Amino acid sequence: GAGVSQTPSNKVTEKGKYVELRCDPISGHTALYWYRQSLGQGPEFLIYFQGTGAADDSGLPNDRFFAVRPEGSVSTLKIQRTERGDSAVYLCASSSDPTRARNEQFFGPGTRLTVL
């Protein structure tokens, strides 16, 4: 079946602009996660949705970052007034059953964001 998809695969923007990154989780997965991966680093957690609500947004770095999941499937990560330090690969993941201990997260290919 189809895995997690993310669009666009690459996004180049100028400092100060607004960007939206989209994530389509695996069909039926109730949990959705956003991570950010800087060059040479492991992914860093941003936000976790269970259904439509953000269950944990402790990883969002500041109020320029916001994410929504209005119908409990597709999610959009929104970044306002982008800064050069926002340049990274933004990874989305989904999982089927957060009540299970194993609950592996399935990742998408990521969106590479470059802020000039």
Add this chain to the structure above:
Amino acid sequence: AQKITQTQPGMFVQEKEAVTLDCTYDTSDPSYGLFWYKQPSSGEMIFLIYQGSYDQQNATEGRYSLNFQKARKSANLVISASQLGDSAMYFCAMREGEVQGAQKLVFGQGTRLTINP
């Protein structure tokens, strides 16, 4: 303090040999889960193996096994009979706390594994 430490930035191994990738973790929570992911050059993170803190036996998934030493807080990944396709970045990650209330994964810095023919 680092939650997850991977001390090997890079590893080079001959094809068909076994390889161990190190991971140590730091938590005071008695309930946690440990995961290993593979990230090929394409960028997608691929789940390999999971070990729960209460699991009595080491996890195994095909050629992957996890050497879990709870007292030492280590969770090393062992890949048997390495293949050229195993060349990738490998990340160790931890989920702390009871499952329903804690879902985020904390990742280490990764180890770049290169398999030589």
